[in-house]
Amino acid sequence: MCAFLALLRTVKTHKYCLHMKLSQFKFNLPESLLASEPSEQRDESRLMVLHKDTGKIEHKIFKDVLDYFDDKDVMILNDTKVFPARMYGNKEKTGATIEVFLLRELNRELRLWDVLVDPARKIRVGNKLYFGDDDLLVAEVVDNTTSRGRTIRFLFEGTDEEFRRNIEILGETPLPKYIKRKATPEDKFRYQTIYAKNEGAVAAPTAGLHFSRELMKRLELKGVDFAEITLHIGLGTFRTVEVEDLTKHKMDSEQFIITDEAANRVNRAIDDKRRICAVGTTSMRAIESSVSADRHLKPGTDWTSKFIYPPYEFSIANSMITNFHTPESTLLVMIAAFGGYENVMNAYEVAVKEKYRFYSYGDAMLII
Template identity: 70%
Template sequence: MKLSHFNFNLPPELLAEDPSENRDESRLMVLDRKNQTIEHKQFKDIINYFDEDDVMILNDTKVFPARLFGNKEKTGARIEVFLLRELNEEQRLWDVLVDPARKIRIGNKLYFGDDDTLVAEVIDNTTSRGRTLRFLYDGSYTEFRNKLKILGETPLPKYIQREVKPEDEERYQTIYAKKEGAVAAPTAGLHFSKHLLKRLEIKGVKFADVTLHVGLGTFNPVEVEDLSKHKMDSEEAIIEEKAVNIINTGIKEKRRVCAVGTTSMRAIESSVSSHGTLNEFDGWTNKFIFPPYDFSIANCMITNFHTPKSTLLMMVSAFAGHDFLKRAYDEAVKEGYKFYSYGDAMLII
């Protein structure tokens, strides 16, 4: 399929600026692939689609406050620094994006915080906006990371035009987040409340935690019509033995095995055995899933509504079926569903 197959008209007012008042009371569209039917529910109704010993695969990555604002030496120009990934703990080297990039050159120093106690030196250009920074800080590594957290801001997506609110720190994070390393939330998981998770647990649903540290590469635009020529950025993924056993048991017993989000799906599809079961994994994946694609592990998926021409939309299209998903998206626009990170949810069975 081509890039143009994934274009559609998305009214700007359907991009969600804020989350629903309560996590599990966002809207839920249920797609039944076998019967080609569409239902409209609330997210908390999802419990009615799962039985004892069904499996939900959760991405337990944790978003860190990756957006910093500093000032350039001498001129004092305000510079946004978006932390992408740590390259070297001992030397405190980071891959970052800077904005405006034209003002930032190798050798420049940036000062952060009112007291300028955190300083970074630009040591390399990586892309047009990308830089490598070396942070200069006298304290211990733990103190350094705490300083980043204090100075950092919740990295809401750029489409959200409003100022970051105090409640974003909690709402732009799943309630089961454990392992820090993502610069964007695995947003399908944002709909789960503690109460809903407990109800699912009481019903006997099994939870398998995997980790995929979401990077900005997930959201990079596809700029080639031939999808086979698009290259995904690599993201770190970890799948441990406990999760493997839970998931493979679900597959063996022909249970509903549900990937919560495109990130969980990318992680598990990056480590499939020759027998169609899941293997342990600890490494990096640049898996790009688009139609046609045969999924090996999950037979069910929870996801948000995605933007036109996005790699996330392409993966969901491969899972739901392109024509069926197009019909569902047409209905979502007509019915005023909210799209993107703080938007509504879809269950595909």
């Protein structure tokens, strides 16, 4: 009977969520609101504060986030580092230019990589690709994985350090496709959080882009603690949802690492009933993929394909910082699960009306 009453309470709480469909996350987003450039200063982008219990909305500047956190509160940061994953090579014989997007390294010793190629129809097993002047790197296609996916092997005899230096020279900052311009040297700095450490992401944890060194120092002086975890972001996070029934959508796996130190910091805050803020959807996915039986954060290294959609009971964080996401995206769906469907969709309506900037270089939302 207790279990039935608990379920009934959940049903009432999530009356809009029990049969959530993808089409419920549609809204009109003018293309002019997609941010193709970062704000002039990291911490001076706009900040919408959404109070999830009341639906109240405040309009602030990002550095005002300082006012919402106190001594011994914890912010969970994803310290993954974006590497220059977009490369351009030439196909042997024809010389055709091929975009090669490095997704993940499959075998360091053999220099095997999982990649996407464009245009894919021209690239078959056995083809060789040449990168850079004087063919700084050469790769051979060894397998077809999907319509655009390939496995390639770099034919390089030097050290791993030399190989990675060449990737750094040849690769571009992997700006999202909606940004139509070429990546610049500034993007290399701005499409990276200031606390990025562990290389392995092909997209930035964009909620963290708003933190400046000055703001982090001020938070630290106020007594706010930082727990650094790692989730290496792949392109699956941004993949289009193609099913109306959200329960049928499958996420790509992404690797996460939660250290003992990070888990201890978060768990102390849970026990002390402090504010715990997941900075970004990737931090939230990682921590919700590693919850112990007593609803604490478990340390460990693993892979997650977790897709969070309403109704969902969050175990670790009680607040979150996130950017504004595009219609019908997995990221918007997660935000609605955390902030409440009606609250979030209303907030997005306000954001469009008030001309907040959306997506990777866009403005931020704090949900408390």
